[in-house]
Amino acid sequence: MPECTRQKNASACNCTYEPCARKGECCRCIAYHLRNRELPACCFDKASERTFDRSFEHFSRLVAEGRL
Template identity: 50%
Template sequence: MECRKEKNLKLCTCTYAHCDKKGICCECVAYHRGRGELPGCFFPPEAERTYDRSVEAFIRAHQKR
């Protein structure tokens, strides 16, 4: 399957500018999953900007809603 990086970049909400996986969702998900984390796009904007991708941070961010 061909990567749709340009299309993905238009939807990507990750603010980490130096990420080499930005727009390559399959690599991003695999990277974070391997670290026991979730990708930044799973978080609301204010939580994403903390760069804490832990499951605990995800739960905290969504309990506030």
């Protein structure tokens, strides 16, 4: 398995939750959010991400509304 390129990933991460310890560690981030029935910040546009509602339901509403 390839090494995690945390620095490279972090530079592209759009998560605005500053105390997040998973920034740049996509594997950990995705696993964390899926455990909580959520998707990571990178699945949302800028405005939607800032609500911190990462739920599957919020994502599906945005898709249904054509916002994603």
